[in-house]
Amino acid sequence: MTESEVPAKRPPTLTDVAKLAGVSVATASKAINGRGEVRATTRVRVLEAAELLSFAPNALARGLLSGRTGTVGLLTSDLEGRFSIPILMGAEDAFGAGQVSVFLCDARGDAIREKHHVQALLSRRVDGLIVVGSRTDPRPPLAGNIAVPVVYVYAPSADPKDISITADNVGGGRLAIEHLISCGRRNIAHITGEAGFQAARDRVEGATAALTAAGLRMVGDRPYFGSWEESWGRAATHMIVEQHPEVDAIFCGSDQIGRGVLDALRDLGREVPGTISVIGFDNWEAISADSRPRLTSVDMNLKHLGAVAGKRLFEAIDGTVPRSEELPCRVVMRESTMPVG
Amino acid sequence: MTESEVPAKRPPTLTDVAKLAGVSVATASKAINGRGEVRATTRVRVLEAAELLSFAPNALARGLLSGRTGTVGLLTSDLEGRFSIPILMGAEDAFGAGQVSVFLCDARGDAIREKHHVQALLSRRVDGLIVVGSRTDPRPPLAGNIAVPVVYVYAPSADPKDISITADNVGGGRLAIEHLISCGRRNIAHITGEAGFQAARDRVEGATAALTAAGLRMVGDRPYFGSWEESWGRAATHMIVEQHPEVDAIFCGSDQIGRGVLDALRDLGREVPGTISVIGFDNWEAISADSRPRLTSVDMNLKHLGAVAGKRLFEAIDGTVPRSEELPCRVVMRESTMPVG
DNA sequence: CTGAAAGCGCTTACAG
DNA sequence: CTGAAAGCGCTTACAG
The missing domain is CATH 3.40.50.2300 (Response regulator)
Structure with a gap:
């Protein structure tokens, strides 16, 4: 039986490499890891042997030794x-x-x-x-x-x-409002998800702070808590536009809500961004990047x-x-x- | 220095457990693995020791031995x-x-x-x-x-x-068409993504087969290849409805396309599912589950x-x-x- | 029923 | 520069 007939059942070990290179396992180990003083020609011989066997050092054995x-x-x-x-x-x-x-x-x-x-x-x-x-x-x-x-x-x-x-979700809420104010908006509503979520509450906190700092109040005097879904965005928009026709911007707690808001405003004939601006949260490409118009959003990085x-x-x-x-x-x-x- | 002062730097080993239980590592091993005959009281002692030290056997050592x-x-x-x-x-x-x-x-x-x-x-x-x-x-x-x-x-x-x-994407295309036919539709168009995708071509193949089997032809006599995005769904829909007003169903290569199709049909005043049916592909909840109307879709499981x-x-x-x-x-x-x- | 010993594949002092 | 030996934590025949 020649060597080439022997099936390589298990992956080659350092012992196999050492044998093939004609050195001890200790030397083979040093050569492969670039450790200790190994003669250049020896190192080459070992590396060639390793290459030939496509030797991959057993990480389990290494881990056992090093503790890492x-x-x-x-x-x-x-x-x-x-x-x-x-x-x-x-x-x-x-x-x-x-x-x-x-x-x-x-x-x-x-x-x-x-x-x-x-x-x-x-x-x-x-x-x-x-x-x-x-x-x-x-x-x-x-x-x-x-x-x-x-x-x-x-x-x-x-x-x-x-x-x-x-x-920083509080900061995110603040950023959203500051951006809308920068765009010249003054009558800003906030539609968001379930109040049970810290994320919803934090964004409300930031939004409120930014509005207060600018001497403004939220349209409707409160955030519109609901669900994170499109359908809530649509429903809330209809309600807000009817009760507060002066609304000129909507900060949405998620892009899905934002998407619903955009669709509802379209149905209502309110032009975005002409007469009203919309900003979402999450920057979820699939939702925000191909809507009409494409949705500005807060990204949490x-x-x-x-x-x-x-x-x-x-x-x-x-x-x-x-x-x-x-x-x-x-x-x-x-x-x-x-x-x- | 009492025992309790010694900080447990490294995780406990089987040796620690054996020592605490007053047995050899071999016996400790057998007790823990339920292997070999170990006296019941001994086993209990070992297990208690292991519990006490919150011993977790080192999987690296095990793997080294077993090869698995x-x-x-x-x-x-x-x-x-x-x-x-x-x-x-x-x-x-x-x-x-x-x-x-x-x-x-x-x-x-x-x-x-x-x-x-x-x-x-x-x-x-x-x-x-x-x-x-x-x-x-x-x-x-x-x-x-x-x-x-x-x-x-x-x-x-x-x-x-x-x-x-x-x-089975070919089968998926077939299923979509068969479903539309079951719903009483006869004039079916197919809007899909880039022809460079095997997925697009496979679904076309299945759709064509199912139409042929039913003695029908695709509206426009070909699939509408484009991109996987909503905007393509919208654009293609306008084109198809204008050129083939008899269209009463659209099979979409993705849910995003389907979403665009729904939006365009809404703009065009074509009622879904009243006068025209739409089916998507992928069953992507975020896209399909909250659209108006909600989008039927092929799921690849x-x-x-x-x-x-x-x-x-x-x-x-x-x-x-x-x-x-x-x-x-x-x-x-x-x-x-x-x-x- | 229990334990001493060998060994999995590797690295690391330590001699030579 | 090279190699024999010990050891990482475990399991598995093999004695006793």
Whole structure:
């Protein structure tokens, strides 16, 4: 039986490489890792052997030795929701392709399932954990003694001692109103989602502050809480336009609401942005980028949020203790708030 | 220095548990894994010790021994796109919480990045790989000698020897037309995305077959290829209604197109579903579930696709050789195709 | 029923 | 510059 007939059942080991190169495993290890003084010709011989066998060092063995695995766990509560994904991408970016590998776990908002996932991740000796929430309300911290650093993103941990990276929704509400005022609007209404959401309340707070600072009041003297859906945007718009015909701008708590508002205004013959401006929230391309007119929106920079969380996790793994951060939103302007000269 | 003062820097090991329970590591191992004959009282003692230390067995060490890591790699080319996510969730479901952990890698459609990720995953000794495409066109198989089973989902591998789990888009096109015909429609137009997409061409093929089988022809005698966006749906609708006023149904290649079609028909005063029916494709809730009227759509069952891929990967890991599968779509009916009596 | 020993694949002092 | 040996945390025959 010649060598070429032997089927390579298991991946090649360092021993295989060393044998082929005619050196000890110790030397092979040093050559491959560029460690210790290895003669140049020896190093080349080892590297060639490794190449020939397409040797990939067993990360499990390495992790066992070093105590570091180069893996992190990403725990999300709601993969389906569109907020997790950009955050997740940002985090992935921060880790870099191949340097650190990411375990993805979706707990589906179920505490039991979450516990199982955490258990599994800890067994796999991840170097750290990122916990991604699906709404901005504070969430209970992970149960149990977690021996590795944890960073919470989007939804902060309810424990202020934990590290949380969040979007500044109060600031986002303020930005939206300031933008509308910049466009020359004075009679601004606010249609938003369920009052049970911290995000809704925060944006109201920011909006109110900005209006007050400008000496203005909300049309209707209150926000219109309802649901996050288009149909609520449509219904509320009809009500507002009828009761407050002077309305010349609407700040919407989501792009879906914004989309409903645009459709209703179109039905009512109110021209956007000619006689009334509309701004949404989330900057959800699929909803905002092809409407008539295209919808200006507040963007929470979710990808950046994820990237910052990733960086902070690294710092924590390296022993420094990062602080919680609340990152600013930004306005992405499109035609629905374009001042018409 | 008392015991309680010693900080637990590293996670407890089996040795710690054994020591605390007053047995050997071998016995501790057997007790914890329910293996071999261990006296009941001994087992209890070990389990209590493990509990007390909140011992979690090091999966790396286990993996090193057994050659199985209980991890799989999920390689996606486009996390942002909305097709990957449901597939990913389905796969996660198939793996079960905590049993198998999933490494998520987004190659961003970049071959170099993909290679890096595969390399990293192989180093981590994943038991298998799932490759998720972002469009249904066949993709080149993974480069290099992959020593573990690979299952392609959504986008099949260009190599027919590989295992690919795909949605039957031809069948989906057929279903859409058959549904419209069931609703009493005879003059059916088809507005779809770029002809460069296999998905567009497949759905056309199915639609044409179903029309022919019913003795009908497409309105305009051809599909209207364009883009996947709302604006194309709007533009094409105006054109079709003008040139072919007899049109009484429109099959749309995507829900976004469908949404544009609905909006245009509304502008044109054509009543849906009264005088004309509309069906979309993708069953994208955010787009289809709150439109006026709500949009009937063809669903590719992506989550199920992912789940099947996960199951097939397991079978492959366990040594059986699964076959490629093309899974059926289904029609999710809403008001836009409701026959009006 | 229990434990000593070997070994999974690697790295790291330590001799030579 | 090179290699023998110990050890990371676990499991698995094999003695006792």
